[in-house]
Amino acid sequence: MTAKKAALTIVDVTLRDGSHAMKHAFTEEQIRDTARGLDEAGVPYFEVSHGDGLGGSSLQYGFSAIDELKLIAAAKEVCQQAKISVLLLPGIGVKEDLEAAVTAGAEMVRVATHVTEADVSKQHIELGRKLGLKTVGFLMMAHMAPTAKLVEQAKLFEEYGAEIVYAVDSAGALLPYEVTEKIGALRQSLSIEIGFHGHNNLSLALANTLAAIDAGASYIDGSLRCLGAGSGNTQTEVMAAVLDRLGYETGVDLYKIMDVANNVVAPYMPRPQEITGGSLILGYSGVYSSFLLHAGAAAKRFQVDERDILIELGRRKAVGGQEDLIMEVAAEIARS
Structure with a gap:
């Protein structure tokens, strides 16, 4: 076996990003069983919240079947060592949501903004530090900004007190050389740790994660x-498994993480996570990954091709928070 390299921190997002695929309908039992498995496998952090973060349960983003604070508390009940993270998008979640999440058991917050809007996060980053949380800046849709702009925005997060800054490939649109460039620039420009969050719409999530690690990322989702x-x-x-083969230390037990994936998560998944026509177009056109199910519903309602909807959203440079634009675009296509 290859000699071990520097340690990496894995953050599992099944119980937050997976909320999108689950239509925000996780049960407390599913949360407990998954959280217990992640904890026993040695995953140091995992995220629990609505897919769009604290406060995301709404008509705009989709209502949660169960209040996310109950889900956080359910996860906390079964954890011996793993710590719970929450996502907060300023303008969706508010300071009171974060305080309530801490009471429920959260120990990390990832404050997420569009890649050019880190300046809206100052009070939330400062509150995270005040509450004693591991506090992270999360720059979404990283493909939409030049590397220099990404670095500029990451420096704002660092200035506000973030302990880690992530480049987030929300659309699964980045290519490995672009990840290398962006993560490398962050590593050279910041004194804090760097993270990477990938999506697999172009089948590049693992390749991009490895590129990020090679360029200096130490937190990976x-x-x-x-x-x-x-x-x-x-x-x-x-x-x-791949990181173990490469000699990186993660602290994650391979058999146990496989068991929770295959025996706990797989049975409740509504569908396999395949690269379909719609999700491929997300990566191809650079559209926010959580738009997929919304676009599918709009395509069915207006009897148009969801790929056309997504291509047009990409042309308009739609970003998270503009879910209402999906129906508008579908209606326009239907009329044309």
Whole structure:
């Protein structure tokens, strides 16, 4: 076996990014069983919240079947060592949501903004630090900004007090050389740790994760069986195996992480996380991965091709928070 390299921290997002694929309908039993498996496998952090973060349960983004604070508390009940992370998008989640999440058991917050809008996060980053949370800046849709702009925005997160900054490939649109460039620039420009969150819409999530690690990322995201928006994320159990082969220390037990993926998560998945026509177009056109199910519903309602909807959304440079634009675009296509 190859000599071990520097340690990496895996953050599993099955119970947050997977909420998109589950239509925000996780049960407390599913949360407990998955959280217990992640904890026993040695995953240090895993995320629990609505797919669009704290406060995301709404008509705009989709209502949660069960209040996310109950889900966080359910996960906390079964954890011996793993710590629970939550996602917060300023403007969707508010400070009171974060305080309530901490009471429920959260120990990490990832404050997420569009790649050019880190300036809206200051109060949330500062609150995360004040509450004693591991506090992370999460720059979404990283493919939509030049590397210099990404670095500029990451420096704002660092200035506000973030301990880690992520480049987030929300659309699964980045190619490995682009990841290398962006992560490398962040590593050279910041004194804090760097993370990477990938989506698999172009079948590049694992390749991009490895490129990120080579360029200096030390926090990396994955989801069990790829359960996540679009075609899902870097597959946690596969990533753990590959990283072990490469000699990286993650602290994750391969057999145990495989067992929770295959015996717990797979049975409740609504569908396999395949690269379909729609999810492929997400990556091809650079559209937010969580738009996939919304686009499918709009295509069915207006009897148009979901690929046409997604291509047009990409042309308009739609970003997270503009889900209402999906129906508008579908209606326009139907009239044309």
